[in-house]
């Protein structure tokens with residue numbers, strides 16, 4: 001196949017990027033217009049880069065209507081480092097944090113937070129194999145908790161919160177790595193949100209953190225400097241050299257989202273894409289969605305077939321048909337179609353056709 005042909009990439013992350021963003025990065029890779037150097041070759045202290053960083057930040061702010069009293073940071077270390085940074089900065093000595101355990105990533109966040117301080121699991125759906133999001137009345141919240149943490153979309157299990165829970169006075173912290181900006185988000189409901197960029201925002205190596213300004217007062221000067229939100233905010237994420245290229249591509253991706261019509265527009269597209277796929281899964285009993293219906297993710301669509309042998313054939317045939325990344329996470333098995341913002345609707349249509357054909361042939 002010609003090297004420029006792009007296949008349908010269902011990878012859970014790093015994942016498909018918008019073609020217009022890749023094309024612009026390609027066009028300007030050797031020399032940024034008017035600069036004569038690649039974005040990878042210029043100082044992070046240059047006006048060119050600072051403008052580019054600030055434009056990316058302002059585009060993120062405009063896209064999600066983020067109020068002025070929230071700081072927007074572009075850090076490194078992935079969402080996984082946030083599992084540590086959140087408690088290191090927000091969980092004071094003697095305090096306790098509430099975590100809601102809805103999947104493998106929540107579980108990892110809990111394990112890291114426990115190394116830092118006291119954690120209470122306010123609810124867990126582990127006993128139901130993480131096939132659902134808990135109801136509000138299941139939450140056992142701790143009065144006076146330093147914060148409450150959720151995973152807004154469970155990438156591996158294919159479930160998502162349809163709206164954030166009520167957690168009283170505790171600032172709500174959300175790991176939004178796999179559904180950030182997939183639809184409107186009321187940032188004022190949160191104290192802090194974070195997301196590794198490589199699913200819905202750009203390439204790996206950049207982590208978006210949006211933090212309410214008043215929470216920065218909790219960051220102790222005793223923290224390692226790179227792990228201190230206050231220092232990162234005071235330095236506009238330029239305390240040291242950031243991932244300049246990653247921030248550039250994140251900026252192009254956010255610009256693309258804005259050009260589509262912003263979050264309400266992408267939400268409609270995502271609803272339609274996921275709707276088509278779940279309709280095919282539910283059409284007969286041949287495929288079985290693994291998430292409970294009211295908890296189904298619009299980003300990671302997980303399903304199984306009757307036997308592992310059929311699943312093996314599905315992966316094999318789908319790969320031969322030019323689809324990539326449909327094998328589910330090794331921890332849960334089955335199939336997973338990750339259809340993030342940048343995943344084209346034609347690819348969903350093609351998968352639906354493939355699925356009906358596979359059922360006709362093998363059912």
Ligand SMILES: *Cc1c(COP(=O)(O)O)cnc(C)c1O
Pocket residue numbers: 013077078079080081105151153154155175176177178196197199
């Ligand atoms: C992928 C993912 C992570 C891990 O992200 P890294 O950037 O690799 O650290 C954490 N949480 C969720 C919900 C994810 O989907």
